[in-house]
Amino acid sequence: MGFFTPWFLAAGLAVGLPVWLHLLRKHKTTPLPFSSLMFFEKRTQSSIKHRRLRYLLLFAARALLVLLLVLAFAQPYVRQTVLASKRSGEVTVLAIDNSLSMRAGNRLSQAKTAAKSVIGGLRVGQRAQVLAFGSRVQVMSEVTDDHSSLNAAVDSIEPGDTRTSYAELSRSLRAIAQSLKLPLAVELYSDMQQTGWPANFNDLRLNATVQLNPHPIEAKETSNFTVENVVAPRRVYDAKKARVLATVAGFGNKKSTRSVSLVLNGRVLETKQVDVPENGRATVEFLSLDVPYGRNKGEVRIDTADSLPADDTFNFSVERSDPRHALFVQESAGSRGLVFFKAALEAAGQSAFEIDPATVDQVANVSPSKYAFVVLSDLGAVPPAFENALREYVRTGGSVWIALGHLSVGRTRVPVTGDAIQEARYAGREGERFQTVAWLDTSHPSILKDDRWEGVKFYQTIHVVPGSARVAARLSDQTPLLLDQQLGEGHVLVFASPFDNVANDFPIHASFVPFIEQTARYLGRLDAGPASVLVGGFAELRDSKEKGAAVDVLDPKGERALSLEEATKAQNIQFTMAGFYDIRRPNGRNELVAVNADRHESELVPVPPDSITLWQNTAQSAAAGVNSSADEQKPVSLWWYVMLAVLLLAVAESLLGNQHLSVDKEAAI
Amino acid sequence: MLQRFLDPATLASISSLDLVAKTVVDGFVAGLHRSPDFGFSQEFAEYRAYSEGDDLRHVDWNVFARTDRCFLKRYKGETNSQLLLLLDTSASMGFGSASVTKLDYARFVAASLCYMANTQRDAAGLIVFDEDVKNYVAPSTRQGQLFRLLHAIEKAEPGTHTDFTKPFIHFQNFLHRRGIVVVMSDFYEDPAVIVKTVEPLRYHGNEVILFHLLDPQEIKPKFRDPVLLYDLEETTKSLEVSPEYATNEYRRKMDSHIEALASKVRGAGMDYFLMDTGRPLDEGLREYLQVRKGRL
Numbered sequence: 032m033g034f035f036t037p038w039f040l041a042a043g044l045a046v047g048l049p050v051w052l053h054l055l056r057k058h059k060t061t062p063l064p065f066s067s068l069m070f071f072e073k074r075t076q077s078s079i080k081h082r083r084l085r086y087l088l089l090f091a092a093r094a095l096l097v098l099l100l101v102l103a104f105a106q107p108y109v110r111q112t113v114l115a116s117k118r119s120g121e122v123t124v125l126a127i128d129n130s131l132s133m134r135a136g137n138r139l140s141q142a143k144t145a146a147k148s149v150i151g152g153l154r155v156g157q158r159a160q161v162l163a164f165g166s167r168v169q170v171m172s173e174v175t176d177d178h179s180s181l182n183a184a185v186d187s188i189e190p191g192d193t194r195t196s197y198a199e200l201s202r203s204l205r206a207i208a209q210s211l212k213l214p215l216a217v218e219l220y221s222d223m224q225q226t227g228w229p230a231n232f233n234d235l236r237l238n239a240t241v242q243l244n245p246h247p248i249e250a251k252e253t254s255n256f257t258v259e260n261v262v263a264p265r266r267v268y269d270a271k272k273a274r275v276l277a278t279v280a281g282f283g284n285k286k287s288t289r290s291v292s293l294v295l296n297g298r299v300l301e302t303k304q305v306d307v308p309e310n311g312r313a314t315v316e317f318l319s320l321d322v323p324y325g326r327n328k329g330e331v332r333i334d335t336a337d338s339l340p341a342d343d344t345f346n347f348s349v350e351r352s353d354p355r356h357a358l359f360v361q362e363s364a365g366s367r368g369l370v371f372f373k374a375a376l377e378a379a380g381q382s383a384f385e386i387d388p389a390t391v392d393q394v395a396n397v398s399p400s401k402y403a404f405v406v407l408s409d410l411g412a413v414p415p416a417f418e419n420a421l422r423e424y425v426r427t428g429g430s431v432w433i434a435l436g437h438l439s440v441g442r443t444r445v446p447v448t449g450d451a452i453q454e455a456r457y458a459g460r461e462g463e464r465f466q467t468v469a470w471l472d473t474s475h476p477s478i479l480k481d482d483r484w485e486g487v488k489f490y491q492t493i494h495v496v497p498g499s500a501r502v503a504a505r506l507s508d509q510t511p512l513l514l515d516q517q518l519g520e521g522h523v524l525v526f527a528s529p530f531d532n533v534a535n536d537f538p539i540h541a542s543f544v545p546f547i548e549q550t551a552r553y554l555g556r557l558d559a560g561p562a563s564v565l566v567g568g569f570a571e572l573r574d575s576k577e578k579g580a581a582v583d584v585l586d587p588k589g590e591r592a593l594s595l596e597e598a599t600k601a602q603n604i605q606f607t608m609a610g611f612y613d614i615r616r617p618n619g620r621n622e623l624v625a626v627n628a629d630r631h632e633s634e635l636v637p638v639p640p641d642s643i644t645l646w647q648n649t650a651q652s653a654a655a656g657v658n659s660s661a662d663e664q665k666p667v668s669l670w671w672y673v674m675l676a677v678l679l680l681a682v683a684e685s686l687l688g689n690q691h692l693s694v695d696k697e698a699a700i
Numbered sequence: 701m702l703q704r705f706l707d708p709a710t711l712a713s714i715s716s717l718d719l720v721a722k723t724v725v726d727g728f729v730a731g732l733h734r735s736p737d738f739g740f741s742q743e744f745a746e747y748r749a750y751s752e753g754d755d756l757r758h759v760d761w762n763v764f765a766r767t768d769r770c771f772l773k774r775y776k777g778e779t780n781s782q783l784l785l786l787l788d789t790s791a792s793m794g795f796g797s798a799s800v801t802k803l804d805y806a807r808f809v810a811a812s813l814c815y816m817a818n819t820q821r822d823a824a825g826l827i828v829f830d831e832d833v834k835n836y837v838a839p840s841t842r843q844g845q846l847f848r849l850l851h852a853i854e855k856a857e858p859g860t861h862t863d864f865t866k867p868f869i870h871f872q873n874f875l876h877r878r879g880i881v882v883v884m885s886d887f888y889e890d891p892a893v894i895v896k897t898v899e900p901l902r903y904h905g906n907e908v909i910l911f912h913l914l915d916p917q918e919i920k921p922k923f924r925d926p927v928l929l930y931d932l933e934e935t936t937k938s939l940e941v942s943p944e945y946a947t948n949e950y951r952r953k954m955d956s957h958i959e960a961l962a963s964k965v966r967g968a969g970m971d972y973f974l975m976d977t978g979r980p981l982d983e984g985l986r987e988y989l990q991v992r993k994g995r996l
Contacts, residue, residue, distance in 0.1 A: 062938050065929040066795035066802070066918055067888040070953040071939045 033666065035106035042101045046094050053090035085687065092684040099680060103673040108666035121214045122174055123159040124207065125149060125181075128221035128248075129188050130165040130195040131566075131609075131632035135222070135255070135339040138248045142220035143185050145246055149218050150181045160207075161185055165193030166567045166629075168203040174211065192341070192566045192609040194629035195227025197646070198234035205238050214240040223247045223638045226631040237650040245643050254284040256335040257633035258291070258345035259312065263320070263329060263562045266350045268382055273320035277331040277345065281307040282634045291315045294330040295322060295349075322351040326623040328611050329562075342633045346611060346625035347562040354385040355403035355555055360394050360410065362438055368408040368530035371538035372547060379548035383557055399424040399431075403555035409436030409529040413446045421447050426519030430554035435493035436529030445495055448516050448523045453494040456510060465490050466506040475503040475515065476553035477524070481545040484537075491534035492527045500525070522554060563625035569603045570614065570624055580617035587611055587626070747771040782839045782879030783817045783824040784906075785810050786871065787856055790830040791932040792886050794858030796977065797917035805977040806884045806913050807853050812985060813882060814853070818846040826852050827874065829867035830859035836874065861933035864889060864897040871901065878905040886913050888933075891961040895968050902969055909971040912961065916978035919954060921946040 034040065125146045133139040146161070153159055153176070161171040161184035172184035200219075208215050215238075221227075223245065229235060237243060259280040267273040279291055286309045292302040300321060305313045320329075329347045337343075361369055373386050384403060395414045399405045399421055407413065413421075421431055431447050439445075440455040458464040465488040473482045484504070492510050500516035514525040532538045537546075551557075564570070572582045581599050586592040587610020593601055606612055606626040614622040750759060750770035758772045787810055793803040810826065817824040825839030826849050837845075837852045862885065875881075881901050887894055887910070894910075901908050923943040930938035941950075958974060965972040 062928040062930045064795065064932050066792035066886060066915070066932055068929060068931045068934075068937055068939055069888055070950050070957070071929065071941055071945070072949075 032107060032109050035108060035668070037105055039101060039104040039106075042104065043098060045101065046097045049090055049093040049097060053086065053093070085690065089684065089687045092680060092687055096677065096680045096684055099673055099677045103670060103677060107669045107673065109669060110666050121157075121216050122211060123149065123153065123157065124162060124204065124215050124217045125159060125185065126162045126164055126168075126200060126204075126217055126219045126221075127185065127188055128165070128195060128219075129163045129191045129193075130224070130227070131190075131192050131341055131628045132195065132222050132224050132339065132635055133248070134190045134341045135253070135635060136249060138222055139188070139190050141248050142246075143188065145220055145248075146185050146218065147182055150178055150185070153178065161188075162200075162203065163188045163191075164196070164200045164203070165191045166196045167193070167199055191607070192626075192628040193607070194567070194632050195221065195224050196229070197221075197227050198229035198231075201235045201237055201646075204241055205236075208238040208240050215242065217241060217243045219243060219245045220248055221245070222249060222635065223643065224632070224634070225636040225638050226634050228638055228642065232645070235646050235649060237646075239650060241650045243647045243650060245647070247637065247643075252283045252636045253338055255282045255337045255339050255342070255633050255635055256280070256284060256289060256307065256333055257282070257339075257342040257630055258331050258333055259630045259633070261329075261331045261345045261347050261563065263347040263349055265348070265562045266352060266383065266557070267320055267322050268352065268354050270321045270351070271319060273322070273349075275317040275320055275329070275331065275347075277315045277317070278312055279305055279307055279315065279333055280312045280630070280633070281310060283310065283636070285309055289333045289335060292332045292334070293317045293320075294332055295320070296328050320349065322349050324351045326350050326621070328623065328625070339633065339635070341609070342628060342630065345563070346609065346627050348611065348623040348625040349562060350623070354382050355557075356387050356401065357384045357551065357555065358394070358397070358399060358402040358405045359386050359388045359408060360391060360406065361388060361408045362391060362410055364388070364390055366408065367532065368434065368436075371532065371543070372406065372408070372530050375538070375544045375547035376551060378544045384551055384555060399429060400427070402429075403557075404430040404432060404551070407431065407433045407446060409434055409438050409531075410446065411438035411441065418446055422518070425521035425523055428520040430522045430524070430556075432524045432526070432550065432554055434526045434529050435495070436531070436534055437491060439493050445525055448498075448500070448518065448525065450498050450500065450514070450516070450525070451496040453496055456492050456494060456508070458490045466492060466508055466510065468504055468512065469507040469509070470505045472501070472503040475501075475513070477513065477515075477546060477550040478503060480549055481542045483542050484540075487535060487537045487540050487542070489528055489535045489537075495525060495527055524550065524554060563627050564606060566606055566609055566626055566628050568626070569605050570612070570622075571603050572601055572614065573616065582617065583613075583615040585613040585615075746774045748774055782877050783813065783822055784839055784875065784879060784881045785813060785824070785826045786881065786883040786885075787826065787828050787853070788830065788862060788883070788885030789828055789834060789856045789859050790862035790885075791858050791860055792862065792888055793913070795886075795915055795918070795932055797915050798978065800977055801858075802886055802913045802915055802977055803856065803858055805975070805981070806911070807856060808981050809884060809911060809913075809975070809985070810853050810882075811850055812981065814846060814849040823877075823879075824849055825874075827867070827871060828852060828856045831861055831863035831866060833867045833870050834859060838874070839877075839879070858932075862886075862888065864894060868897045868900070872904075875901070875904055875906065880907045880909065882909045882911060884911040884913060886918075887961060891957065891964045894961065895964045895970075898965075898970065899968050907971070909973065910961075910965050912958070912972065912974045913977060914958075914974065916976060919958075919976065920951060 127139075127142050127146055129139060133142065150159065156176050158174050158176045159181055160174045161181055163169045163171050171188060172181055175181065204215065204217060257280050258277055260278040262276040264273050275293055277291060277293075279289060281287070284307065286307065288304055288306050290302055291305050293300045301317050301319075303315050303317070305315050307313045315331075322329075327349045329349050330344050331347070332344045335343050359369055359372060369386070369388050376382070376384060376386065387402070389397065391410055391412065391414065394417045397417065397420075399417075405421060405424070421429075425431055425447060433445060433447065435445070435452070437455070439452065442452055444451055456466070458466060467489070468484040468487060471478050471482045471484060473479065489506055489512070492506060492512065494510050495514060497511050497514055498516070500511075500514040502511045502513070503515055504511075504513040506512050510527065512527050514527070516523045516525070528535050528537070530538060537543050572584070573580065579599055581595075582593070582601070583598065584592040584604055587608055591598075592604060592612065604612075604614075606624065609626050609628045612624040612626060614624060616622070747760065747763070748771065750772055754772055758774075760771050760773045763769070763771045787806055789803060793806065794801050796802060796804065814824045814826070821841055823839040823841045824845065826835070826837040827833060828835035835852050835855065837848050883898060898908060898910065923941065923946050926940060926942045928938055928940050930936075962972045962974070
């Protein structure tokens, strides 16, 4: 205990006043003479004693009153332990897990009921807040003592498809404790799923003022089956060539047989039986995918009767379209480059492109705009009209791929881009004088999947001055091999060597096929994204040139996921629920995105109790760490209590004094 | 208006006792409208026929001359009466809640009575006593008697405690002639003992009057706080007294004491008069003389 203004204690000497008034002055009373005491008796002393007791009580009350007044001015305070002192003004936080696993059985409703019982037990004026958490934390109510709004907030929590993240909850609790500057009593309602535990335990640490009270909801391991993954093509050009591979997983299960169905647009295409081993996985392959043209909703479904049906279906999106045409312009018909190029594209599997070969003579009046991309394979001269058409084509978003060979030696500039050709470099086969690839930009879409170009020999290359183009590959003599230049909205890709096996031996290397296939997809703007994404993933809605244009997004329920403002301004969208999102962009690039819940949620193994205790202890250890300093920082003033005592004592003193003085009134009559 | 000057506190400021007595008596007489019935002189009462053995000095010769028959004149008393004042000067008489003590008041009364008797040519005497006889001035009508009396009264100071028995035996030796005996005291004694002691004075044919002098604080004491009181006659004796007791029980006891004393004294054929020292001096005298007149 201490005093904020201890110098006021000197006023404690004022207690001498009642001491003098009641005790010292009384002792100095001199006996009075009286003519005779024959009519007085000794028994009168009893009443004196009785009165003296009251007199002493009055003295005690007055002395205490003076002391308490002095104490009040000295402003006493006490130092309490951090937890004890910080518990005042405590805010109860009701954190309810609404991740996918809480859909199992009636876990979420159990959690809500338990939370409501806590709300019902809150004292008058005790404030609380409701949080719902999965992969991120949603604040369902403000900090309030209104029970009805808290109950409404609990009721409004809906089952989600996200993955549990206790680390995210801890981070939010730390932020809330810091912003409120009040102690938190966190009532956690969750199934305590092991998979929600972070890899780094430090992410779970809590502030010293946070008191965690976990309430596990059906925290026991139950068997569960799920379609863990589906590999399906994003686009199908030939139904016979498409196949779907599904992985079925069992958690905590015994060996059993499950039927797996391939469903397209709600229609079951095929059903197969699969034996799922104990706590294992099994794969099912569907060899055909008969999809109609357009964007289709595909599902792989298993028939289980487990407690968590939400993970029995895996969504994927598939688009059926015809192959797009690409113009391959060569100097003369039947060049080797065409053979190798076509063979490489066909070898890639899905024939997304159909090559239309043409010679230089034939392209004078050809409009390139109907092609996905145009390839200029080692041309000597390009008709000016065609070159102009190509430039315009590129500016409006088209793509041109130029391969430079021996016919380009006579040119000083690269067609379409106009980049200067510095020189032609030759190497003879004799003495193994050749160039190899010394550096690759592995982030370039053409090289992304396969960067093993080490054994490729280049005998003849054309040295192009890069200018503003991005160099994606260089030879050992630093000659740029692959240049990517953006013109307007389109791209021009320059390969400083032809596609034949004369100037290089690239076509006979394995890396040639992925190079051709990836570049063709890149230039033809066929993104090779996955057929499905996870809940919590993002999708880009617009690029920098599409500002202000509205993008419509329909969520799995068929409702607009974006407000009007977001529809015109949002750069991307986060998928918060499992199902199909229909994204409709203004440039016609519509997309059907299949979203699936994270399959980590399917494993319903709870966290060991020891780990939960350790989590709780992070707050206590933090409290112990700051205890000593907090003692000094947080003294609790007792001023109000002392003043209350002064008030009560003043009332008591008035009553006693009044009683005491009433005798004098009688005597005066 | 004159009453104001008879206030005991005012009289106390007059240093000369004869002036006090003169002030009291003259003022008092002025208030009586010159009534012929005042005083202590012996007066004619009746005639009766002479019978053998009667003293010839009482024969009214004028009546004999006119009627040739002897008649005797009968008087109510002696020609010149005798007044004897018994003044108690015990320590308790020194008590006074105001500026005037009971003894002061008694001295004023005694001086006034002496002055009155002197005016009537009556013999006046004084005995001052407490537990013993302290002073004695024999009754006389000689020149200068008043000053001797006043001097003796002046010298009277509070002494020790009262003892009626001892001095009253001596008093009987001093009383040779019938007269009026006035006893002035606060009578802190059992009424029965007082009457028993004073009663023998009557046997000689004396008129005995008891002036009971009490301070207002003794009759109705008022204390604001509990007080420690000690006895003036026995200083070692002290008691703590609460205001409640003084207000209730003490007053009851004192009233019963006064009542018992008055009834016993009157029952013994004596006069009793309570003198409150807080009241004006002439009030007491007038009241006494009214009583006395009624009896005559």
